[in-house]
Amino acid sequence: MANENQGYCVKCKKSSEMTQAEQVTMKNGRKAMKGKCATCGTGMYKILGK
Numbered sequence: 229m230a231n232e233n234q235g236y237c238v239k240c241k242k243s244s245e246m247t248q249a250e251q252v253t254m255k256n257g258r259k260a261m262k263g264k265c266a267t268c269g270t271g272m273y274k275i276l277g278k
């Protein structure tokens with residue numbers, strides 16, 4: 229697992245491992261990772277850089 233699977237969980241209020249991560253493209257054309265917090269299961273997003 230790479231660090232790309234790390235995201236910020238708004239519920240845990242800290243960076244957490246993202247499970248079931250998948251890349252998605254948002255309406256504005258930017259790519260993001262969508263997944264779930266490994267700690268609490270809350271859905272989380274991570275905006276990807278270029």
Ligand SMILES: [Zn+2]
Binds near residue numbers: 237241265266270
């Ligand atoms: Zn969490």
